Amino acid sequence: SAINLTKNPIMHSRTKHIEIRHHFLRDHIQKGDCQIEYVDTLHQLADIFTKALPKDRFFELRRELGVLDIS
Numbered sequence: 001s002a003i004n005l006t007k008n009p010i011m012h013s014r015t016k017h018i019e020i021r022h023h024f025l026r027d028h029i030q031k032g033d034c035q036i037e038y039v040d041t042l043h044q045l046a047d048i049f050t051k052a053l054p055k056d057r058f059f060e061l062r063r064e065l066g067v068l069d070i071s
Contacts, residue, residue: 003036 028034047053048061062069 003038 025034025036029036041047045061045065048058048065053061
């Protein structure tokens, strides 16, 4: 849904709470300065920072980020 918000310049009632300064990314996408693409959850490294994960998934993402286990 975040990708759809960047592509649609119309302000919907669901996006009213987003301040104008937060439309920075959408403006740059429309200008062609950058592009966004969907990242499947299996390849989403940010999940380690935003979700409670099972132990095996946590260790997998930690390894992909290059974080060393010093224990």
